[in-house]
C-alpha cells in the first residue's frame with residue numbers, strides 16, 4: 001500500500017470552460033483515495049480546510065485559475081503558519097522554463113505539465129508525500145534530541161555550579177572569619193565583569209573562578225587559617241602557598257582552565273610585587289586581575305580576627321592608592337564606581353545570602 005491510498009490530497013484546479021482533463025482526473029483520483037478535496041479557488045480551499053480537522057498531505061495546484069493565480073495562492077499557503085509546510089505540486093499547460101523556474105523558486109516541490117500520464121503523477125505524488133513525511137519525522141527527532149541535549153547541558157551546568165559552591169563552602173568553613181568570603185568575591189567579580197562588558201556566559205565563568213579562587217586553602221592548617229591575631233612571617237609564608245596549591249587542585253579540571261588561573265594568580269599585583277610568580281600588568285590574566293580587586297575589597301569589608309570591618313571611606317582610599325600598583329586601574333575604577341553607588345554600604349560581609357545567590 002503506497003502513501004497515496006491513505007493520503008489527503010487537495011486538488012485546486014480551474015474548471016472554467018469545461019476543461020475535460022479536470023473531470024477525468026478528478027474521477028481517476030477519487031478511485032485512488034477517498035480523501036480528495038477539490039477547490040477552484042484558494043478561498044474555497046481555505047473553507048474546505050477550515051471544515052476539516054486534518055490538513056491535506058499534499059496540494060495539487062493549477063497555475064491559471066480565476067481570481068488569485070497559482071503563484072499568489074502558493075504565497076498564501078506559504079505565509080499561513082498552518083499550511084506553509086504542506087508540499088505543493090504545480091499543474092500547468094505552460095511548458096516554458098520561466099514558469100517552471102518561478103514555480104519552483106516560489107516553493108513548489110514539483111512541476112507537472114498537462115496533460116500528464118496518470119502513473120507519472122501518481123509516482124511523483126507518492127515520492128513527495130513520502131519525502132515530506134521523512135523530513136517531518138527527521139525534523140521532530142532533531143527537535144526532541146536538541147531539547148534533550150539542552151536540558152542535559154543545563155543540568156550539568158547547574159551541577160557544576162552546585163559542586164563549586166559546595167567546595168567554596170568547604171574552604172570558607174575552615175575559617176570562621178571568612179564565612180561566605182568566596183561567594184562574595186565571586187559576586188563582586190561577576191559584577192565587575194558585567195560592567196566591563198563580559199557576556200552572560202563569561203560572567204558566569206568569572207563567578208565560578210571567584211568561587212574557587214581560594215580553594216588552595218584546603219591544604220593550609222586550620223591553626224594558621226583561624227589563628228586569632230596577626231600571623232608571623234613563617235605562618236604567612238605557609239598562607240602564601242595557597243595559590244600554588246589551588247592551581248594544583250584545579251589543574252585537574254582541564255575543561256575549565258581559567259579556574260586554575262584565578263586560583264594561582266589572584267594575589268599577583270599589577271606592579272609585579274605580588275605572589276607566587278611576581279608577574280605584572282597584562283601578563284596577569286584578566287580573570288585574576290578582576291578577582292584580585294574583588295578579593296581585596298571583600299577582605300577589607302569583612303571582620304577579621306585582628307580587626308573589625310573597615311569603613312567604606314577607608315576602603316575607597318585603599319583602592320584608590322592601589323590603582324595601577326596593586327590593582328589593574330580599569331578594574332579598580334569599576335570597583336570604585338560600585339562603591340560609590342553603594343550608598344548604604346550593603347557590599348560587605350553583612351550581605352545576605354539571598355542577595356549573594358541572585
Ligand SMILES: [Fe+2]
Pocket residue numbers: 213214242266267
Ligand atoms: Fe587568596
